Amino acid sequence: MTDATHGMSEPRQKTSLTAADARTAARNRAEKRFQYYGIAAIIAGGVFLVLLLTAILSNGIPAFQRATVNIEFTLTQEQFDEAEGTMLKTKVYTGFFIDALTAQLTESGIETEFDNKRIERLLGKVGGTIRAHYRENPQDIGQPTRFELPASSRVDRYFKGTFDRSGIGDGNRFIMPGDLDFADDLRAAGILTQSFDWNFITGVDTGVDNAGQAGIGASVLGSFMMMIVVLVLSLPIGVAASIYLEEFAPKNRFTDLIEVNISNLAAVPSIVFGILGLAVFIQFMGLSQSAPLVGGLVLTLMTLPTIIISTRASLKAVPPSIREAALGIGASKMQAVFHHVLPLAMPGILTGTIIGLAQALGETAPLLLIGMVGFVARYPETFLQGFEGPNSAMPAQIYNWASRSDAVFTEKAWGGIIILLIFLLSMNILAIILRRRFERRW
Amino acid sequence: MNDMRIIQRTAGMNDIKIHAKGVDVFYGDNHAIKDVSVDIEDKTVTAFIGPSGCGKSTFLRCLNRMNDTIDICRVTGDIRLDDEDIYDKAVDPVQLRAKVGMVFQKPNPFPKSIYDNVAYGPRIHGLARNKADLDEIVEKSLRRGAIWDEVKDRLDAPGTGLSGGQQQRLCIARAVATAPEVLLMDEPCSALDPIATAQVEELIDELRQNYSVVIVTHSMQQAARVSQKTAFFHLGDLVEYGETGKIFTNPDDSRTESYITGRIG
Ligand SMILES: Nc1ncnc2c1ncn2[C@@H]1O[C@H](COP(=O)(O)OP(=O)(O)OP(=O)(O)O)[C@@H](O)[C@H]1O
Ligand SMILES: [Mg+2]
Numbered sequence: 001m002t003d004a005t006h007g008m009s010e011p012r013q014k015t016s017l018t019a020a021d022a023r024t025a026a027r028n029r030a031e032k033r034f035q036y037y038g039i040a041a042i043i044a045g046g047v048f049l050v051l052l053l054t055a056i057l058s059n060g061i062p063a064f065q066r067a068t069v070n071i072e073f074t075l076t077q078e079q080f081d082e083a084e085g086t087m088l089k090t091k092v093y094t095g096f097f098i099d100a101l102t103a104q105l106t107e108s109g110i111e112t113e114f115d116n117k118r119i120e121r122l123l124g125k126v127g128g129t130i131r132a133h134y135r136e137n138p139q140d141i142g143q144p145t146r147f148e149l150p151a152s153s154r155v156d157r158y159f160k161g162t163f164d165r166s167g168i169g170d171g172n173r174f175i176m177p178g179d180l181d182f183a184d185d186l187r188a189a190g191i192l193t194q195s196f197d198w199n200f201i202t203g204v205d206t207g208v209d210n211a212g213q214a215g216i217g218a219s220v221l222g223s224f225m226m227m228i229v230v231l232v233l234s235l236p237i238g239v240a241a242s243i244y245l246e247e248f249a250p251k252n253r254f255t256d257l258i259e260v261n262i263s264n265l266a267a268v269p270s271i272v273f274g275i276l277g278l279a280v281f282i283q284f285m286g287l288s289q290s291a292p293l294v295g296g297l298v299l300t301l302m303t304l305p306t307i308i309i310s311t312r313a314s315l316k317a318v319p320p321s322i323r324e325a326a327l328g329i330g331a332s333k334m335q336a337v338f339h340h341v342l343p344l345a346m347p348g349i350l351t352g353t354i355i356g357l358a359q360a361l362g363e364t365a366p367l368l369l370i371g372m373v374g375f376v377a378r379y380p381e382t383f384l385q386g387f388e389g390p391n392s393a394m395p396a397q398i399y400n401w402a403s404r405s406d407a408v409f410t411e412k413a414w415g416g417i418i419i420l421l422i423f424l425l426s427m428n429i430l431a432i433i434l435r436r437r438f439e440r441r442w
Numbered sequence: 443m444n445d446m447r448i449i450q451r452t453a454g455m456n457d458i459k460i461h462a463k464g465v466d467v468f469y470g471d472n473h474a475i476k477d478v479s480v481d482i483e484d485k486t487v488t489a490f491i492g493p494s495g496c497g498k499s500t501f502l503r504c505l506n507r508m509n510d511t512i513d514i515c516r517v518t519g520d521i522r523l524d525d526e527d528i529y530d531k532a533v534d535p536v537q538l539r540a541k542v543g544m545v546f547q548k549p550n551p552f553p554k555s556i557y558d559n560v561a562y563g564p565r566i567h568g569l570a571r572n573k574a575d576l577d578e579i580v581e582k583s584l585r586r587g588a589i590w591d592e593v594k595d596r597l598d599a600p601g602t603g604l605s606g607g608q609q610q611r612l613c614i615a616r617a618v619a620t621a622p623e624v625l626l627m628d629e630p631c632s633a634l635d636p637i638a639t640a641q642v643e644e645l646i647d648e649l650r651q652n653y654s655v656v657i658v659t660h661s662m663q664q665a666a667r668v669s670q671k672t673a674f675f676h677l678g679d680l681v682e683y684g685e686t687g688k689i690f691t692n693p694d695d696s697r698t699e700s701y702i703t704g705r706i707g
Binding site for chain 1: 511551563
């Protein structure tokens with residue numbers, strides 16, 4: 001503020017535009033530094049993302065592959081009658097299977113010894129599977145039939161490289177070193193192959209004795225049912241509440257209080273909603289436990305604040321001149337909102353809704369409290385059962401698998417995460433597409 | 443040349459369309475309009491002039507109750523349209539606004555097609571019995587808005603894609619389409635070039651045959667050209683109201699004279 005700094009009274013010093021003065025140089029350095037920080041932050045973020053994705057993909061991809069024994073098998077009517085006539089029926093079927101397998105191996109010029117036990121360790125209860133097939137499909141008797149029998153989880157992991165002979169201790173009931181040699185032979189003969197495991201996507205959860213067969217299908221359905229409930233409830237309620245608050249409600253203490261509370265609700269930890277759901281929907285209202293309906297209700301409570309906040313923000317973003325234009329030619333308030341404001345706010349509302357749904361899809365904590373982590377080994381029988389019957393959901397199923405000790409389930413958990421991420425990614429892409437499509441200039 | 447026209451012009455004896463008496467407007471504690479009484483005649487163009495912030499827009503918006511949409515705004519006094527109190531409890535502002543149309547300072551077409559922009563009013567008020575009717579109303583309104591020739595080949599194009607001046611004329615066409623009895627225009631030409639301005643002024647002159655037009659303007663020339671009556675506002679007061687010719691040539695109040703000659707502004 002002194003004269004000297006203004007340089008009014010003294011003759012002005014000659015400066016060149018090409019040489020930066022000290023202040024400008026310092027400012028430029030500060031700007032450069034800031035840019036470096038920014039770039040460093042982005043690189044750090046990128047590195048973590050890459051690490052995360054490689055970890056997920058390298059651990060999860062094997063879950064989509066499955067070692068299976070492909071064998072063609074013909075059961076004659078006499079063999080069927082003979083087997084059904086004995087006491088230990090499945091054992092006889094296993095015998096037939098061993099005969100067929102030996103024949104096929106000899107055909108490819110491989111000589112090995114194997115017995116009932118080895119087959120059981122490698123392929124589980126083959127006899128039972130075969131018997132069940134023929135009892136259900138009697139027309140296949142006498143016809144060459146293809147069987148795809150999943151190899152046991154240890155053999156499966158042996159081919160994926162996560163299990164080897166050093167992992168076999170003395171007296172292991174589940175596998176012996178010779179079994180793996182035999183598996184190598186089967187592979188050489190082209191009988192044992194690795195293929196895409198559709199069962200992982202369509203199947204249901206299994207017990208420890210059949211870990212390799214576990215699939216995520218039922219819990220995908222559970223998640224889907226929950227999302228239907230969430231969408232059907234939270235979109236209309238959320239949008240109606242926002243429109244009322246934003247366009248019609250008087251601005252006073254009371255509506256301010258509501259507004260503050262909605263913002264706070266968005267920050268409430270999800271487990272709180274879980275226990276609320278347990279208390280209100282299950283204990284008080286008596287809805288059934290573990291049901292996607294209840295899960296959907298709880299997630300609706302969780303999603304509503306997100307939808308209301310984003311809807312109100314997009315309603316606010318519509319220029320008031322549009323409302324004035326409509327009111328000015330005699331539209332009622334409701335006509336102004338529904339004919340003009342809402343269509344313009346639509347992209348924002350849809351984006352907010354989908355992001356809210358995606359959040360709900362990945363939510364685990366509240367599901368733990370309402371019992372959606374149970375062991376669900378069956379698909380619901382009817383559509384309504386899908387809502388009311390007990391089911392799990394993707395994140396809960398993943399949590400459940402990850403907490404089991406068998407390494408196969410750990411692999412399944414990673415695979416489940418990939419599926420969950422695919423769903424989330426598709427929802428986000430859908431949000432972007434909808435936004436693009438509905439976006440209009442004003 | 444302007445002066446010639448002004449002096450020649452004497453407003454004929456017309457019925458009073460809007461009768462405002464003792465109107466006060468408050469924005470919270472801000473007393474924006476102070477005890478204003480005005481009689482606006484039918485089939486007449488009335489101009490509101492005055493320095494920025496004096497309350498022209500505020501008073502204009504009282505006449506079709508657009509101020510209702512502002513929470514903090516409070517209007518007292520008596521405003522009658524055809525001898526009916528427009529602030530009466532029984533009056534539906536929606537019906538009022540169908541009769542008293544408005545064109546805003548900033549063009550605000552809907553982000554819809556040009557056709558739909560104009561057709562919206564007639565649709566919600568049920569003015570057209572069928573599509574042919576509606577087409578006719580749209581064409582007639584666009585012609586009155588002096589924009590038909592420019593848009594007749596692209597009625598499906600978005601109204602927001604027009605130039606600022608075209609948008610404003612579209613908004614005028616939209617306001618005319620609902621067949622209002624009074625048309626309020628808040629600085630309708632502030633975004634227009636001289637040619638479009640001339641077209642709009644011509645339109646206003648034509649509208650005068652059937653409607654009562656109230657126009658807010660910052661252009662003295664425009665007020666002088668188009669209006670028969672002029673009201674001069676200053677700091678929320680209605681300082682002077684009378685025949686345009688008289689206001690511009692021989693004002694009673696010294697403030698009016700200072701403003702017109704460019705000393706207050
Ligand atoms: N929405 C509002 N909320 C609060 N105060 C307002 C609002 N609109 C106008 N005012 C106040 O009312 C007074 C009159 O404003 P108004 O817009 O009527 O002026 P104007 O004569 O139209 O000015 P201009 O020529 O610049 O458009 C001003 O003091 C302004 O601050
Ligand atoms: Mg104004």
